[in-house]
Amino acid sequence: MSDGQMSKTENKKILVANQNMGLDESLYPAVLNAIAHPLLIISETGQIKYVNSATENFFEMGAPILLRQNIANLVLFGSPLLALIKQVNQKQIAVNEYEIQFEIPRLHVTKIVDIQARLLESHSDVEGRHMSIMFIERGMANMIESQILSRNATKSISNMAEILAHEIKNPLSGIRGAAQLLGATANSDDKSLTTLICDETDRICNLIDQMEQFSDGRLPEYESINIHLLIDHVKKLASNGFGKHVKFVEHYDPSLPQISGNKDQLIQVLLNLIKNACEALEDVPNARIKITTAYKAGLKLKVPNRDKLLSLPFELSIEDNGDGIDSAFVPHIYDAFVTNKKGGKGLGLALVAKIIADHSAVIDYVGDKSGAKFRILFPLLNTSIKAEG
Structure with a gap:
């Protein structure tokens, strides 16, 4: 079986339910490879029978090598994927698990994924039971979500910075000036206190200066x-x-x-x-x-x-x-x-x-x-x- 291709038997095994839709069997491989998420088919013993292109990228391994592997060889002993496969086989139900820490020992990486596993409809031309497994990586979705939250947060900071700059920064200048005048005539003990007041007002002004960087709503010049x-x-x-x-x-x-x-x-x-x-x-x-x-x-x-x-x-x-x-x-x-x-x-x-x-x-x-x-x-x-x- 060449990279990204399947026999007619494998086609029937994976998409037999689509026969009533009038879909040409020659389109099955293209349909599966068009799926953006890693999708693989395993036998009852865990032998990998089919992988789409996304699966090759996910495991960083070509289809010819993957098709010679048992799924257990690609994961750690005790991997939640193996428990999920066992559950599907025993109860003969579809199982979805969310935000699973999925370790790929060969790559020394852990990916956060949703996993969907289900038994495929049996067919007279296919020996034994087969299961489809799809991985949906959460990293990219979470990344986009975090960016949206961050943008909302910076908008709040922008509004707050404008208020702080107007309501606090100007009075701080007056406080600092008064402290300097008091310090000019104060004894050594009191002078340390006026110095402390000046240092703290400077610190707050610097903090507001940094926050004001958020308040400029103009887009940068590109x-x-x-x-x-x-x-x-x-x-x-x-x-x-x-x-x-x-x-x-x-x-x-x-x-x-x-x-x-x-x-x-x-x-x-x-x-x-x-x-x-x-x-x-x-x-x-x-x-x-x-x-x-x-x-x-x-x-x-x-x-x-x-x-x-x-x-x-x-x-x-x-x-x-x-x-x-x-x-x-x-x-x-x-x-x-x-x-x-x-x-x-x-x-x-x-x-x-x-x-x-x-x-x-x-x-x-x-x-x-x-x-x-x-x-x-x-x-x-x-x-x-x-x-x-």
């Missing part, structure tokens, strides 16, 4: 950007300062076209992510940050004021070999004022999320205990909101 030049610029800054202890590894795709973006804002994004990674690697031996660019077709996003879906094929990832982000913080890393860094204000990633949203892009954290990894998916220059109006 231009054609070679993201690799911006990465090299930020790497140079890091290597001569906060990232002297880190080795940078680049895996660039030089054939990638340019993107549409605001240079200063994208530098701010890269600087924030790379600085965070460098700080996380301060006590890590052989500290390393890998920066990758690649073309990844497939993801499309519905954006406001646009009828067509926007394709996001330009992938930029920044990955370190630290301890990763505590899983308790991951759902909230783009929320303002949420941080697990000592002395951190929790505004860096919230600002990153806003800038990425303004560029009609998405950012996702896909790290684990072996390191933090942020992935950004951009539209290309000729498919951007700016280019298409």
